[in-house]
Amino acid sequence: MLPELKIYNTLTKTMERIQPVEPGLLKMYVCGPTVYDSTHVGHGRAYVMYDVFKRYLNSRGYHVIHVMNITDIDDKIINRARDENRDWMEIVETYTKEYLEALNSLNVQVDHHPRVTQHIDEIIEFIQKLIERGHAYVTPSGSVYFDVNTYEDYGRLSGRLVKEAWSQEPDFLSEKKNPYDFALWKAAKPGEPFWESPWGKGRPGWHIECSVMSTRYLGERFDIHGGGTDLIFPHHENERAQSESALGSKPWVSVWMHVGMLMVGADKMSKSLKNIVPIKEVVKKWGGRTLRYWYLMSHYRKPVSFSEESLEIASEQLKRLNQVSSLLQKLGKEAVEPHKASDEDLKILRSLLKTHYSFHAALSEDFNTPEAVASLNEFTTIVFRDIQHNPKYILVNTAFRILREFDNVFGVLETPPEALVEEDVDSYIKILVDVRKELRNRKMYDLADMIRSELGRLGVTLSDKGPETTWIRVKKQALNK
Numbered sequence: 001m002l003p004e005l006k007i008y009n010t011l012t013k014t015m016e017r018i019q020p021v022e023p024g025l026l027k028m029y030v031c032g033p034t035v036y037d038s039t040h041v042g043h044g045r046a047y048v049m050y051d052v053f054k055r056y057l058n059s060r061g062y063h064v065i066h067v068m069n070i071t072d073i074d075d076k077i078i079n080r081a082r083d084e085n086r087d088w089m090e091i092v093e094t095y096t097k098e099y100l101e102a103l104n105s106l107n108v109q110v111d112h113h114p115r116v117t118q119h120i121d122e123i124i125e126f127i128q129k130l131i132e133r134g135h136a137y138v139t140p141s142g143s144v145y146f147d148v149n150t151y152e153d154y155g156r157l158s159g160r161l162v163k164e165a166w167s168q169e170p171d172f173l174s175e176k177k178n179p180y181d182f183a184l185w186k187a188a189k190p191g192e193p194f195w196e197s198p199w200g201k202g203r204p205g206w207h208i209e210c211s212v213m214s215t216r217y218l219g220e221r222f223d224i225h226g227g228g229t230d231l232i233f234p235h236h237e238n239e240r241a242q243s244e245s246a247l248g249s250k251p252w253v254s255v256w257m258h259v260g261m262l263m264v265g266a267d268k269m270s271k272s273l274k275n276i277v278p279i280k281e282v283v284k285k286w287g288g289r290t291l292r293y294w295y296l297m298s299h300y301r302k303p304v305s306f307s308e309e310s311l312e313i314a315s316e317q318l319k320r321l322n323q324v325s326s327l328l329q330k331l332g333k334e335a336v337e338p339h340k341a342s343d344e345d346l347k348i349l350r351s352l353l354k355t356h357y358s359f360h361a362a363l364s365e366d367f368n369t370p371e372a373v374a375s376l377n378e379f380t381t382i383v384f385r386d387i388q389h390n391p392k393y394i395l396v397n398t399a400f401r402i403l404r405e406f407d408n409v410f411g412v413l414e415t416p417p418e419a420l421v422e423e424d425v426d427s428y429i430k431i432l433v434d435v436r437k438e439l440r441n442r443k444m445y446d447l448a449d450m451i452r453s454e455l456g457r458l459g460v461t462l463s464d465k466g467p468e469t470t471w472i473r474v475k476k477q478a479l480n481k
């Protein structure tokens with residue numbers, strides 16, 4: 001049996017079991033980029049972490065819908081356009097393209113990328129609902145603000161429980177009821193891009209877009225909301241206040257999951273601080289898969305610093321992993337089918353299965369990728385040290401299957417191992433069943449149980465009657481998950 005899946009929830013500050021709102025389906029929304037400058041390795045950390053987390057959820061049998069927004073209208077974009085004397089749409093186009101290329105080079109796949117400018121009508125509707133429910137007010141200039149005093153749980157997500165800690169954008173203080181109220185709709189100043197609204201010409205504030213687009217694509221309650229820790233306050237605090245107030249769904253989100261910052265000295269890497277390393281530069285030198293692997297070497301919640309030395313280590317480890325993959329492909333063609341597994345074979349089999357289990361144990365407990373990477377390194381050592389010179393069918397095939405499962409989650413190999421063909425699967429199952437029988441005869445029950453779990457993952461159900469075992473395979477599609 002695989003360990004129970006748990007993840008740290010920023011809201012409750014505890015580890016929580018994943019319990020989807022709709023059984024079997026997990027809905028995840030992650031805050032994406034404001035596209036006014038190059039995508040940097042700090043952003044990449046957040047993108048890769050959620051991608052790998054999604055793949056892990058997939059490997060545990062969940063379907064996942066992964067939505068990440070693109071902020072294509074914002075003060076930062078307007079200011080950049082003004083500074084460079086360019087059209088704001090051109091800025092958006094340039095950096096959206098770069099962002100999508102960065103995702104591609106990092107092997108990150110997102111199901112849907114909604115853009116703010118394509119959801120203005122829904123945003124206006126959402127704001128209207130907030131006004132009707134008494135949570136927002138319109139000012140004479142034509143802006144709309146959220147009235148923070150109307151949401152009693154404000155501050156709990158970020159742990160900022162006193163009003164003095166609720167600083168928002170400093171602009172337009174004079175027209176707000178309270179300094180901590182935040183803009184839902186901003187009246188356009190001369191020369192700024194605008195959309196028509198019931199309150200006059202203007203554009204959405206930053207926070208409202210995520211409430212609207214996540215709800216539109218994932219429903220009024222969903223499972224995971226992510227982004228970097230830099231977004232906990234005010235962005236996520238505000239999103240939560242708006243959504244729970246407008247929708248009345250409490251909790252709006254089950255788990256708030258945040259990725260720690262990639263730092264440069266004491267500062268976060270950030271476009272605004274101008275200390276960025278663009279992903280495209282790192283990819284050019286090291287390759288996207290190496291950068292992806294590098295991210296996985298640190299725990300997603302901890303801050304991390306970027307260094308060429310640590311990339312060198314990532315590159316070396318990944319090289320070995322790619323070598324293991326090619327070696328197993330080659331050994332798969334030559335592996336010898338034993339009539340009986342020797343004690344030595346069983347020892348190797350046990351250590352292989354242990355790496356498989358520890359990989360899952362690590363990822364199940366708050367998505368601990370560095371420990372999972374350690375299991376992967378142990379796996380690599382076993383293949384080179386023990387299987388390379390003893391390519392027994394059961395060992396090669398078990399290793400092959402495990403590596404395939406590892407990479408379905410990590411997505412780092414240049415050439416992922418191919419699936420086993422059906423005839424191979426059947427003979428592999430027969431051998432596992434025979435070996436398990438032999439182990440039970442010898443009263444080696446723990447290894448026999450490990451094999452039972454492996455067989456379970458292949459869709460095989462065993463039934464032991466005395467010394468005899470019969471089996472049926474029920475779910476062929478589970479094979480290479």
Ligand SMILES: Nc1ncnc2c1ncn2[C@@H]1O[C@H](COP(=O)(O)OP(=O)(O)OP(=O)(O)O)[C@@H](O)[C@H]1O
Pocket residue numbers: 030031032033034035041042043044045046226227228229230231259260261262263268269270271272273
């Ligand atoms: N240094 C970083 N480390 C980890 N994640 C980050 C970092 N900077 C931003 N992110 C995350 O990347 C995603 C996109 O960030 P976004 O484009 O909003 O950053 P920004 O605040 O506009 O720009 P910047 O912070 O670079 O000035 C968000 O989920 C954000 O939390």
Ligand SMILES: [Zn+2]
Pocket residue numbers: 030031032210227235
């Ligand atoms: Zn957001």
